[in-house]
Amino acid sequence: MAIPPAVNRPVRTIERAIEIMEYLKENDTATVSEMTDHLDCAKSTTHRYMKTLAANSLLVEDGNEYQLGIRFLDYGEVARNKYRLYDEAKPRVDELAEETEEKIWCAVEEHGRSVHIYGAQGKHSVQTYARVGHRNYLHQHAAGKAILAHLPDSQITETIDRHGLPGRTPQTITDRDELWEEIETIRDRGYAFNFQESVEGLHAVGAPITDENDVAIGAISVSGPASRLEGPFLRDELPTLLLGVVNEIGINMAHP
Amino acid sequence: MAIPPAVNRPVRTIERAIEIMEYLKENDTATVSEMTDHLDCAKSTTHRYMKTLAANSLLVEDGNEYQLGIRFLDYGEVARNKYRLYDEAKPRVDELAEETEEKIWCAVEEHGRSVHIYGAQGKHSVQTYARVGHRNYLHQHAAGKAILAHLPDSQITETIDRHGLPGRTPQTITDRDELWEEIETIRDRGYAFNFQESVEGLHAVGAPITDENDVAIGAISVSGPASRLEGPFLRDELPTLLLGVVNEIGINMAHP
DNA sequence: CTCCTGATTCAAGCTACTCGAACAAAACAC
DNA sequence: GTGTTTTGTTCGAGTAGCTTGAATCAGGAG
Incomplete structure (x- = not known):
């Protein structure tokens, strides 16, 4: 990979x-x-x-x-169905969207970047630049950082070397040392935050779906306006919810 | 086109x-x-x-x-979003799937073939070869025939000349004259049936979404096992339901 | 009408794509 | 272990075929 x-x-x-x-x-x-x-x-x-x-x-x-x-739809759909993750994650992503009423994304890593393979919107979810198929830098968003932190160090270095750390908003982490610190934090607590690092005014939480070796095979994120995603809801409630979901998906992936 | x-x-x-x-x-x-x-x-x-x-x-x-x-997902999604039809049809297709509990497809025509741009499955819906992005011959399925019948004659001829009328099951219409008769019938009643013409044991109904000139811009179909889709349910109930939906979509498309 | 902008065709030239051979690395047989 | 087979990979040389610019055609605007 x-x-x-x-x-x-x-x-x-x-x-x-x-x-x-x-x-x-x-x-x-x-x-x-x-x-x-x-x-x-x-x-x-x-x-x-x-x-x-x-x-x-x-x-x-x-x-x-x-x-x-639209012939591309065909190729895209075939590519997506290669990921067993898609089948496992889709129903939970839909559920999460219903529950949280915010935007939920499922992303995977490919070639050192993230790709949104599925998304569902809740009642109040906001529209951003993101869409299914969108390719993103791993360090710029919650799901991406969650994935990044759960890759082997060598692969992290390789990814940074290859793609650099381009900024997107003033809050985006563009410093290598700072990113490594952030990665440590994410590893410790098991999930990642995104405070306006990809879009101004947008907060998000992302948690990785990992295999038996604790290596990320994808991630799920919840994102919404900073005004709604804050305080204990953002800090505790959403992470707990997310961790439950990604654990469940991880277990299902490990035991087909 | x-x-x-x-x-x-x-x-x-x-x-x-x-x-x-x-x-x-x-x-x-x-x-x-x-x-x-x-x-x-x-x-x-x-x-x-x-x-x-x-x-x-x-x-x-x-x-x-x-x-x-999965980079193709990106291209595919961009291509799909070009069709305003997608936005209009998606919610109704979801509703139809819920109501009928069968498989619903929305298809458009591109280069003389049909492409499924969106699908939703009801509780009992069957899995076939079809999937989003799938390209199909127009004469082989309900949605395709509905589209075909609502194209200008010149374009129908052109399409047949270009792609021929390959068979898929013994029931597929492979004769030009027979197809033209079928087209007349479909034009008269406003929707198309598919009796095991694409998959053995599968029946379907398809109705075209047309623009102000009565030219097809797409179609919606309901398909399911021949054992469930039969009698008055197939002949009357489903067509009425479908026509209501496609009319609504057509009107919304005409008046943005 | 003329002028302009765009798509499209075509012959000629030369770029760069194709080929085959040679190498490396892995898998396998024995 | 060695030899054999099968795989991916590299590289120089030759020419297929890609690129080009000019010429032609089609459509609109003034």
Whole structure:
């Protein structure tokens, strides 16, 4: 897992095709000309790329505009179902959302980053940038920090070396030493907090789902406005609730 | 929409990369050697392809085995959220699943095929090959036929020409004339049935969601075992329920 | 009407993708 | 233990095919 992705001689054609997908993910829609400005090649090349992708349903063209095709849903769903965690976690995440009335996420680690594999919203839950499939830096949010703290030290170092510690809000931990301290704290108490470290005004708690060796295979988090998630509710009640859930999931994962 | 994907000179490199993804979708996991047998090129080439894809998190390697990365979830989710239909349909699909206790699907048309963009299961719903993101021939299932019947004739012809009418069960309609008759029937009554045409022992009803010009933008279906979905329940009750829902969605779509 | 902007096609040139051979590492047979 | 087989991986050379820029076509605006 988390192998450095240094390829000897990557295929540039593939990399550029991915750049197109990535650009469309960020910008929803683009024309050949617009994409040409973004890539570094001739317009005819971009045109050929996009037509090829569209012919295979990865892109959909609507007039001169291209966007991502829902064929990706298929690949995404297959990838997600690889994780047994998804099946185990989904019902509990739904329950948690109902109980807490806040936003619940289940995340896993892949390539040193976190991916939200499932989310459920409670009555009052807030909408943030996050969505299913969203890739995130581990150090920037509660679930990610919970995972990070429950990885072997070597893998933590590797992850930091590889991705650095980019900030997101003024509260994000961007200092290595500070992060290691935080990791110690998280290891001691068994769960992680996020005080406006990913989004201003947003608090969260995250607890790891671990295997028999106490290594994280994922995490669950509750997040909501700082005004609601505070005091004993945030400090005691939610963590207790979360720990119960992740323990249960962990046990179910260990004994299929 | 539904433009023939004939590209003048497709980029073979991209096409082969997609073949790798497709193979992994079908077979869950593969090694370089296994993939080489499948593709028609040197092992070193396959190796370079897969390493490049893995370096970009589209593939994940676990030892010598590769599988699809959950990065696709991200792309898939973005693509799905393009469809306003998804937001409108999701809550009603959930309700229908609760009410009927059967499996409900919401599908859209893309490139002459259908894609399940959302599904919900009721208490008794059966598991079939279908899953979110699944691409299907329009003529093989209830939702697809409902969509097909509510497309312009020219587009229907185009679709049949492009994809043919492959069978799936002995009941699948594989004859053009027969399909056109069926389309007329569906147009008259406003919804479509599926009598074991996609899966043996499975019945379904599908109704189209149409825009102001009565052109389909998607469809909703209820499916379940032939033993439960029969008689007046299948013939009258379910269609009435479905029509109510799709009308409501259609109106909401037209008046945002 | 002309002008402009965008998509699309095409021949020619040369980049970089493909190949096969060679190496390394692991699994296996005996 | 050694030899054998199977796997992933690297690298130089050759040429397939990708890239390019110019030319053409399509649509809108003034």
